[in-house]
Amino acid sequence: MRIAALTAVVFLAAACGGTAATPSPAFTLSASTPPAKGDIDAFTWSIYAEPPTLDYIYAFDYPQNMILSNVCESLMRWTPQLGLEPGLAEEVKQPDGKTFVYRIRSGVKYHGGGEVTADDVVFSLRRHLDPALGSYWAKSFDRVASIGKSGPMEVTVRLKRPDSQFNQWMATSAGTVAKPRAETDCTGPFRLGPWRKGESLELQRFPGYWGKQAKAGKVLFRFITDPAARTNAMLTGEVDGGYLIAPDSYARLKQGLHFGKSLTTVNLAFTNLKGTLSDVRVRRALSLALDRDGFIKTGLQGVGSTAAVPAPRDAWPAQVAEPPAAKRDVAAAKELIRQAGATGKKITVATSPIGTDVSLLATAVQAAGTEIGLNVELKTIAPDAYTALFSDPKARSAVDLFPCTYYLSITDPLASYSIFRSDGFENYMGYTDPAYDKFVDQAIAEYDPAERAALTARLRDMEAEQVLWIPVAEWPTSLYMGKRITGAPTSIAYMYYPWAADVGAAG
Structure with missing residues (x-):
């Protein structure tokens, strides 16, 4: 399973882990940002590159995952504290070392209509096993013997040999569930809106979401490849925030800059x-x-x-x-x-x-x-x-x-x-x-x-x-938010946690 990103980040080499010594006095880590005080019609987020695809089996880098984490959901979920909790699977049992049984939440709706079924989960996970598709997450399934429906809303994964990592991978894109043959028709708090190639991509609040409703009605991701241009857009208010701030911009963005756990x-x-x-x-x-x-x-x-x-x-x-x-x-x-x-x-x-x-x-x-x-x-x-x-x-x-x-x-x-x-x-x-x-x-x-x-x-x-x-x-996670918004997690959980749903009005 490829743990690292494959595409080069504008200000650093593409993701290819290090134990931290005493933190430098130049920065402090924040566990979180202040919670939003209310809803907001929309906010704009800067991202350093346009995703080449939004098919979850190829979501293996910052741009894809930063967006998809708000659109699609997995069986398990990474938390802002980098812990593990239930996602679309409301419960997971492990009757023995080579079996995981997932009970799927009932009544979870797709953005395009219809509800999640156990058959959908089986189809979504099995896509990673198809060598013709070449899933970037295939390595996570190396020890899988079979994936099958074992009840009306139950899926059982049987392993060839014990695998302590498998259920953890189910909180990443490896565990994503989407409507069969519609890879971006998912269940998250936002649904995909207009995608203007080379410019931006819009997410829209999904009113049928099974969990807590997103605080923002819309999120507009702006693709700004030049680090200086990204910084200027943040300072002028053209965009409200962004992750992965270039080190050269730390000083200029100091008033709205946050650092958090990054792994x-x-x-x-x-x-x-x-x-x-x-x-x-x-x-x-x-x-x-x-x-x-x-x-x-x-x-x-x-x-x-x-x-x-x-x-x-x-x-x-x-x-x-x-x-x-x-x-x-x-x-x-x-x-x-x-x-x-x-x-x-x-x-x-x-x-x-x-x-x-x-x-x-x-x-x-x-x-x-x-x-x-x-x-x-x-x-x-x-x-x-x-x-x-x-x-x-x-x-x-x-x-x-x-x-x-x-x-x-x-x-x-x-x-x-x-x-x-x-x-x-x-x-x-x-x-x-x-x-x-x-x-x-x-x-x-x-x-x-x-x-x-x-x-x-x-x-x-x-x-x-x-x-x-x-x-x-x-290197800690870097996050900038302007004065209008707050609520985004400071940790790298934004890769698989629906972080944008927490962002709302600052005052």
Whole structure:
């Protein structure tokens, strides 16, 4: 299952997890924004790119999910606190380790008419199993043996082997229910309105919604690709708000800016373990030499914290001890390069004018590598081609590593470590270790959260020993709202939670 976004964000590399150290004094995290004081006729929201599609099986990036989370609903629901609760399934039972039974809510209406049935749920989930369709969420169904109707409003999913992640994925687009053969006819608090290609997309309040009615009558999503233009539109009131604010705009938008939990990290992903980077000492040396604090200060405008491991702190249970933050040690890094016999050897790092954070991180890698004796070459890739690094092995063959921003779609650290399994879609460097695969499988099969976290911590140690990628910084969610509106959640839950329904009048 692809956990990361596939399309490049305007100010950062496309999503490709990191444990936070003490937060920088430059920002504070807000649990929420003040609740709306009343309804509002409409509000306008800025989004950095137009969705290529709104078919839920391909909803795998910020633009699609930010919109669809208000239109379509899944069996389970991610909460603003990044917890899990019932969605279209009012109850889920697990009679044994290989069975999930979902009782579907009765009387839930589609935007286009008719009510949700168990047959609809079966049809919607089975679309991910059709290889001809090529669902981006197919990996979530790897352990599924069958999906079938088991009662008038009941669906049973049988697994080939235990899967602790499956029910969590049912809160994402993997669990979306839509009317058969009408992929965007869904049940959410908003229905799709006019879509003006290249300009905007409108959502309209759905009066037949089964839950609490949305506070806004309409939401107009404006597609504004230029970060400066987005900022200006917010400052002038042309748009009322937006997520994913460019770091360069933090200062200008300070009065309406909020930060929240994101499960998002900035990292360096390896694509080649055969050349200079085949020696783990070289990979460890790069990690030791990298100036993370400098990058956070310049690339993220001080809004972030150093990351020590791939899985974000907010994804871990509280009882799991936090590893120490990454510390820079250039002398130790130089010694590792000497021991590896890598002095003067070449590595190629991808960079792109896609955003200052990408170019600055690539430059920081070059500086670190040069300081410890490596020959670091930067390869510039056009913004519209950068996304190919996440899906096309041929595109990755020209570089050894690249900056990427990664978010989790479920609140489970195991999701960060499953990607390094031999068959992982995001295992860009082709890492293979049967012992690692065995631990991943064992952790996935463990339903007890504490036991699973302990197994995941073992994977954390195994990954750290091999340095399978370099975590750099943990990056909070950014949200701007103008004076007219309030109520939007500050966390990354906006990807799968109907956040726009909470937005209303500020006064």
